[in-house]
Amino acid sequence: MSGKTYRANDVVSCVDEGEDGAMLYNPDTDESVLLNPSGLTIWTLLTSPRTIEEIAGHLAAANPGLTSEQARKDAEQFIQSVVPDFVIEAPNEH
Amino acid sequence: MSTEALTVPDLTVPPTGLSRAPRELSLCVTGRCNLKCRYCFYADEMTGRSDLPTERWLALFDELGGLGAQRVTLSGGEAFLREDLFELIDGIIANRMRYAILTNGTLVSQDTVEAFDEGKRRLRLNYVQVSIDGSRAEVHDQSRPPKSFDRALSGLRMLKQAGLPVTVRVTVNRTNLDDLPNIARLLIEDVGLDGFGTNEVEQMGSARCYGESVVLTPAERLRAMDILTELNEQYEGRINAQAGPLAMARHFAKIEESLAQGKNGLPGRGMLNSCGGCLTKMAVLHDGTMVPCDLLPTLTMGVIGLHSLAEAWRSSPAINAVRYRRKIPLTSLPTCHDCTYAGFCSGGCPGSVMAKYELLNARDPLVCYRIFKGEEPGDAAV
């Protein structure tokens, strides 16, 4: 994953359901996924292309208790769970 | 009797956990139809309301896209009568939604089929559902104008040959009961469908005028249940039903099985909650009237373009009244208070109940197990 750049898939809709998190829906594949509030934060970041390192950096800054190693793991885990339906690789866009 | 049933609910307050907007909508995009079938549930709505113009539908799709709606089902009337149908479909696609079409099939041509190849129209299509009610013209056309069968079957075959996701709904009625095995053979073996769906003519819309000739008698319904259960076994579960004789047969078999196991109820039963109560879906009629369901056209929630759909979805007493049904125990109804089967029951479709009694909080005698068993006379008071 290192060095790769990711961004939100344009076709995906996102509905913020408040405390319940947010629902992403890809109408091309008819797949949906529920994000918790921190997933929604990452999703919002991905409106512009981001690397794992950048996502981890944002997570660590937003959660002072989080080690940089854990932040990176969380970022990787998130990306793994949403690629390719909801987030796509954007190698040349960064 | 539950005390909850006696409290007066504030129907402007949505149930806890309700989404901010509907995920799915049923859209009757036209009140026009090229046929005049004897059991059209929408017939009463087709007079006195006019079709919304293209731009009003497109504005609705923009609103729905902003709210994150996921799927719409286009029906009518006959959806393919709208010359702008594919323009509407493109508006749905542009707003990140998928779609399905319910049709009588008679207007489907090679041009129609090819039109699905443009852009993402094919990718975003969930299914086209064609109504086929006979294995041959003499049966199908008994309740529809002449030549309907040939044109519907030709439309169905074209859609299938083009590799589009196509399905069929067979509406069981007095004219096609004996033809059901032939219909199954035609659709599965000849046309090559994976399966098909069934329901039953109900006393609503134009069937109110033609009732005697189309609506099943109790004895015929029983036969339909047996025939469809057998056919479903023969075709290894390829016949579906969410309502009608096959659904009833399954439900009643489940009750008998549970009773034999000594149970006195089933999970999620015992309340008036048969259809899930509009927690993810609502409908819009062809003149823009928002309603909880197209089978509940008199429960007005507002008008698109004039009222906010998101607000109507959450705060309209009309839809919240349907949602509130799930809190009403069947044992609180005068018809059901002493019923030993109440714990297995969900009271039937609110649309059918409304059509019969102009009431929402009542049970539908059609799905009543006690009536089915002959333990209560057929048409008891509400």
Ligand code: SF4
């Ligand atoms: S009387 Fe009929 S509708 Fe009422 S609870 Fe019993 S089975 Fe259900």
